[in-house]
Amino acid sequence: MTTPEPAAAPAPDATTFRHVVGHLASGVTLVTTRTPEGPFGMTASSVTSLSLDPPMMLACLNTSSVTCAAVSASGAYGVNVLGEGQGHLAHQFATPASDKFAGVQVSEGVLGVPLLSEALARIECEVVEEVRAATHTVFLGRVRRAEAAEGAPLTYFRGGFGRFEFARDDAVYQRARQQVLERRYAADTVLLLDDLAYSLDVDKPAAFYALTRLAAEGLVRRDPERGYVVVPFTVRTSDETFDARCAIELGVIDMVCGRVPEPELAGLRARFEAMAALLVGDRFVDFDGYLDANYAYHEGLVSLAHSAALTTAFAQLHIKSVMTRSFGATPVTSQSFIEAQRGITEGMERGDAAAARAAVYRYTDLAKQRVREILQQTGGRL
Ligand SMILES: Cc1cc2nc3c(=O)[nH]c(=O)nc-3n(C[C@H](O)[C@H](O)[C@H](O)COP(=O)(O)O)c2cc1C
Numbered sequence: 001m002t003t004p005e006p007a008a009a010p011a012p013d014a015t016t017f018r019h020v021v022g023h024l025a026s027g028v029t030l031v032t033t034r035t036p037e038g039p040f041g042m043t044a045s046s047v048t049s050l051s052l053d054p055p056m057m058l059a060c061l062n063t064s065s066v067t068c069a070a071v072s073a074s075g076a077y078g079v080n081v082l083g084e085g086q087g088h089l090a091h092q093f094a095t096p097a098s099d100k101f102a103g104v105q106v107s108e109g110v111l112g113v114p115l116l117s118e119a120l121a122r123i124e125c126e127v128v129e130e131v132r133a134a135t136h137t138v139f140l141g142r143v144r145r146a147e148a149a150e151g152a153p154l155t156y157f158r159g160g161f162g163r164f165e166f167a168r169d170d171a172v173y174q175r176a177r178q179q180v181l182e183r184r185y186a187a188d189t190v191l192l193l194d195d196l197a198y199s200l201d202v203d204k205p206a207a208f209y210a211l212t213r214l215a216a217e218g219l220v221r222r223d224p225e226r227g228y229v230v231v232p233f234t235v236r237t238s239d240e241t242f243d244a245r246c247a248i249e250l251g252v253i254d255m256v257c258g259r260v261p262e263p264e265l266a267g268l269r270a271r272f273e274a275m276a277a278l279l280v281g282d283r284f285v286d287f288d289g290y291l292d293a294n295y296a297y298h299e300g301l302v303s304l305a306h307s308a309a310l311t312t313a314f315a316q317l318h319i320k321s322v323m324t325r326s327f328g329a330t331p332v333t334s335q336s337f338i339e340a341q342r343g344i345t346e347g348m349e350r351g352d353a354a355a356a357r358a359a360v361y362r363y364t365d366l367a368k369q370r371v372r373e374i375l376q377q378t379g380g381r382l
Pocket of ligand 1: 042043044045047061066090091095
């Protein structure tokens with residue numbers, strides 16, 4: 001049960017409210033209109049559908065904006081929904097300028113408003129009511145025409161633009177990833193789009209999405225002649241990576257152990273605790289979360305040296321991809337990984353370089369040993 005907030009709790013100030021409401025993800029539109037003075041338009045995310053019967057939309061425009069006055073004067077507005085590659089237009093139309101439409105292809109709608117030819121969707125509205133509220137004017141519009149194209153939308157979340165992803169496609173990708181991790185496909189085989197779609201029982205766009213994400217993760221690679229190929233993974237690949245990480249971390253310990261400022265040690269401890277919470281008993285609570293937290297911990301350890309060269313060398317190991325391929329096939333793991341990393345953390349905290357070094361060696365040996373066990377279980381090549 002949650003405790004009710006005291007009735008007299010103060011309302012959030014503008015900064016807090018902007019931060020909090022920024023968590024409400026939205027699409028991005030250009031609201032456009034035309035008056036005898038010419039075309040007007042502005043970027044707007046406070047646009048939403050209001051009713052289906054009759055079809056109505058509303059747009060909340062700052063009363064001080066030039067476009068707001070123009071919509072009021074013309075009595076009509078267009079809502080142009082931006083696609084994912086149109087972030088530049090969102091910037092262009094959010095910046096005051098006399099020639100906002102420069103370089104933008106438009107057509108004229110039935111209500112005479114300019115409509116973006118390349119928009120993901122276009123909706124033309126006739127203003128039926130204007131409501132003043134605080135700094136804004138809410139335009140209630142009766143929809144006169146609406147049309148949509150194929151594509152993905154531009155999204156807006158916490159002050160930044162992003163892409164939309166179907167949860168459905170993500171689930172397909174997770175299944176494809178599991179198949180690769182379980183070695184359902186031999187190393188170096190070509191993953192054909194049709195075969196993958198068939199084996200996952202999904203349509204081709206979902207299978208293609210899965211392939212592109214597998215490629216980004218380093219599980220498959222795109223061969224210009226053969227298509228998507230399963231990247232071979234052997235004990236040698238993981239041994240080399242874990243040994244290289246070990247060498248970097250030993251170097252860092254030799255450089256800084258005993259001289260690390262207290263706040264940086266506290267940062268390392270916080271990263272350790274965040275990671276430890278994701279491996280309970282002998283299981284990953286959430287493998288991807290653990291992977292991120294583990295990466296953050298080791299990156300934090302390396303960054304104690306304040307050496308751009310070492311941090312870059314660490315990043316180039318692509319350790320997440322190697323860990324995914326080695327440990328990601330099973331949720332079962334061992335608490336001894338956490339204990340070894342606790343040893344590294346405590347060694348650094350005490351300024352005991354010998355203890356920290358021994359823990360790094362122990363952690364590396366555990367990782368290499370675990371890969372052998374997993375490869376044996378899943379029939380990989382030793
Ligand atoms: C992503 C994004 C969303 C925005 N949403 C709105 C909105 O819903 N309403 C609004 O009044 N201004 C919004 N703005 C700000 C206007 O686009 C900006 O003030 C613009 O310069 C106004 O143009 P104008 O004065 O030429 O009409 C948004 C800006 C961005 C970048």
